[in-house]
Amino acid sequence: MNKAELAKRIKEVAFLEGDFVLRSGKHSKYYVDKYLFGTKPDILKSLAVELTKILPPLESFDRLAGPELGAVTITSVLACTINKPFVLVRKAAKGYGTDKIFEGELHKGEKVVLIEDILTTAGAALSAAERLRDYGVEIVKIIGVVDREEGAAENIAKAGFQMDALLKKSDLGI
Numbered sequence: 001m002n003k004a005e006l007a008k009r010i011k012e013v014a015f016l017e018g019d020f021v022l023r024s025g026k027h028s029k030y031y032v033d034k035y036l037f038g039t040k041p042d043i044l045k046s047l048a049v050e051l052t053k054i055l056p057p058l059e060s061f062d063r064l065a066g067p068e069l070g071a072v073t074i075t076s077v078l079a080c081t082i083n084k085p086f087v088l089v090r091k092a093a094k095g096y097g098t099d100k101i102f103e104g105e106l107h108k109g110e111k112v113v114l115i116e117d118i119l120t121t122a123g124a125a126l127s128a129a130e131r132l133r134d135y136g137v138e139i140v141k142i143i144g145v146v147d148r149e150e151g152a153a154e155n156i157a158k159a160g161f162q163m164d165a166l167l168k169k170s171d172l173g174i
């Protein structure tokens, strides 16, 4: 599957029309259900190939980071493809057990590429990136699978991070 076929396949399986409330509180007439594409082996494998092409040079970072929940499957398949470890970023600590926000190994001073499934305002991605930065990690880049082009690029630039996205809304024919 090439990138255009991947975009077509994602639209085919995950594009929903209706009335949706988004994470940001905005309303939308469409929704790209990340779980409908992020749980399919053919799409995950193709995403890993295409995301690898837009990653910063592999020697320029130590680890991937995947914010819960939607980005977790994509990040884990990508990590296996490039043979890099990854860390999961919780929205909130559990309040029991190890009570951690960052699950998996993570060391201060590491360079990390953060993978997000959908970028709308980038609020969720920035929340994870800022917590990682506050912990002492350098965010080399934030990479989204789908950029809905509703302010994410501007908000990420304003927060001082670099970003890229594999697919823009227009690539999905939306």
Ligand SMILES: O=P(O)(O)OC[C@H]1O[C@H](OP(=O)(O)OP(=O)(O)O)[C@H](O)[C@@H]1O
Residues within 6 Å of the ligand: 023, 024, 034, 068, 069, 070, 071, 116, 117, 118, 119, 120, 121, 122, 123, 124, 125, 152
């Ligand atoms: O760019 P934003 O405006 O922040 O919106 C996009 C975010 O919202 C969704 O996550 P959701 O809150 O549905 O969480 P989930 O992955 O845990 O389902 C999506 O997966 C992004 O993380």
Ligand SMILES: O=C(O)c1cc(=O)[nH]c(=O)[nH]1
Residues within 6 Å of the ligand: 021, 022, 023, 024, 030, 031, 032, 033, 034, 118, 119, 120, 121, 148
């Ligand atoms: O902004 C969101 O919450 C959002 C939009 C979208 O298209 N898909 C999704 O999973 N989340």
